[in-house]
Amino acid sequence: xxxxxxxxxxxxxxxxxxxxxxxxxxxxxxxxxxxxxxxxxxxxxxxxxxxxxxxxxxxxxxxxxxxxxxxxxxxxxxxxxxxxxxxxxxxxxxxxxxxxxxxxxxxxxxxxxxxxxxxxxxxxxxxxxxx
Amino acid sequence: xxxxxxxxxxxxxxxxxxxxxxxxxxxxxxxxxxxxxxxxxxxxxxxxxxxxxxxxxxxxxxxxxxxxxxxxxxxxxxxxxxxxxxxxxxxxxxxxxxxxxxxxxxxxxxxxxxxxxxxxxxxxxxxxxxx
DNA sequence: ATAACAAACGTTATATTATAACAAATTAAG
DNA sequence: CTTAATTTGTTATAATATAACGTTTGTTAT
Numbered sequence: 218x219x220x221x222x223x224x225x226x227x228x229x230x231x232x233x234x235x236x237x238x239x240x241x242x243x244x245x246x247x248x249x250x251x252x253x254x255x256x257x258x259x260x261x262x263x264x265x266x267x268x269x270x271x272x273x274x275x276x277x278x279x280x281x282x283x284x285x286x287x288x289x290x291x292x293x294x295x296x297x298x299x300x301x302x303x304x305x306x307x308x309x310x311x312x313x314x315x316x317x318x319x320x321x322x323x324x325x326x327x328x329x330x331x332x333x334x335x336x337x338x339x340x341x342x343x344x345x346x347x348x
Numbered sequence: 349x350x351x352x353x354x355x356x357x358x359x360x361x362x363x364x365x366x367x368x369x370x371x372x373x374x375x376x377x378x379x380x381x382x383x384x385x386x387x388x389x390x391x392x393x394x395x396x397x398x399x400x401x402x403x404x405x406x407x408x409x410x411x412x413x414x415x416x417x418x419x420x421x422x423x424x425x426x427x428x429x430x431x432x433x434x435x436x437x438x439x440x441x442x443x444x445x446x447x448x449x450x451x452x453x454x455x456x457x458x459x460x461x462x463x464x465x466x467x468x469x470x471x472x473x474x475x476x477x478x479x
Numbered sequence: 480a481t482a483a484c485a486a487a488c489g490t491t492a493t494a495t496t497a498t499a500a501c502a503a504a505t506t507a508a509g
Numbered sequence: 510c511t512t513a514a515t516t517t518g519t520t521a522t523a524a525t526a527t528a529a530c531g532t533t534t535g536t537t538a539t
Contacts, residue, residue: 224506226505226506226515226516226517227516227517228516228517229516244495244496245495245496245497246495246496257518258518258519259518259519259520260496260497260498261497261498261499261517261518261519261520262516262517262518262519264496264497264498265516265517269516280411280412280470281411281468283495283496283497283525302458302462302464305465313458313459314459315458315459318456321452322469325449325471327433327444327446327471328444328445328446329476331433331473331475331476332473333433333471333472333473334436334472334473334474335471335472335473336469336470336471336472337412337469337470337472338453338467338468338469338470339411339467339468339469340456340458340464340466340467341464341465341466341467341468342462342463342464342465342466343465344462345460345462355535357486357487357488357534357535358487358488359487359488360487375524375525376524376525376526377524377525389489389490390489390490390491391525391526391527392488392489392490392491392526392527392528393487393488393489393490395525395526395527396487396488397487400486400487414496414524414525414526
């Protein structure tokens with residue numbers, strides 16, 4: 218049994234490297250423009266790579282911005298518990314790592330006693346620079 | 349001084365009534381098709397009404413679905429603290445009202461001591477029917 | 480009542496984000 | 510090797526959202 222090491226394909230590597238280098242979240246078409254010199258020509262090639270990278274937890278989608286950011290948690294293999302802080306002024310986005318918060322939300326039960334497999338939380342405010 | 353009662357404009361009323369009647373979140377263009385008989389012809393008319401309705405807290409946007417849902421909290425005038433449960437199977441969406449949760453998140457401070465003015469939380473799982 | 484201002488409207492065009500469909504190439508596993 | 514699964518490349522198009530413009534309506538202060 219060969220170990221299932223997550224080998225990324227060529228396009229997946231290209232897209233991931235762009236996202237990892239970026240200072241903030243990137244939009245799909247901005248990624249596309251950045252990788253055209255490396256042979257990726259069509260939106261779909263980017264979106265397919267993004268889909269896979271999300272699936273394996275290498276990146277997250279910031280839903281309120283339709284943008285994609287690298288996951289810095291090396292241990293975060295599957296992104297089922299995500300929290301971000303977003304600055305309303307400069308648009309800076311940071312992933313929040315707070316074990317109390319993630320425990321609280323992972324264990325959260327709603328009024329009907331239901332628990333959830335996955336959540337995404339986006340906080341908005343002014344970052345330290347902007348306030 | 350006349351009291352500032354939130355008077356909705358015609359288009360805002362039309363759009364809101366469609367969203368309130370719906371069983372689940374509606375997409376902008378689905379709203380558009382639904383209101384064309386009432387004289388709204390262009391996407392922008394819908395989007396402008398949506399923007400205003402969100403601003404005054406009558407509806408919320410489900411970011412992961414690009415869809416809009418009425419706020420059932422009659423007291424919820426400004427939507428700065430929202431939480432939803434979303435079924436991965438039937439796509440049923442419900443707003444979560446849980447005062448402990450909202451207190452916890454409203455008062456949440458990140459590792460740098462920063463607090464936030466607004467948040468949006470989306471939980472995913474299987475609803476009672478689907479599991 | 481009316482001037483001044485703000486908000487909402489209508490319209491056309493266009494920008495942005497994302498997926499469908501299909502065939503070829505590559506990779507992984509038995 | 511060969512079969513299955515994944516990834517790729519490509520064209521076209523669907524779905525979501527905003528820009529820009531001028532007009533109309535509603536509100537507030539005189």
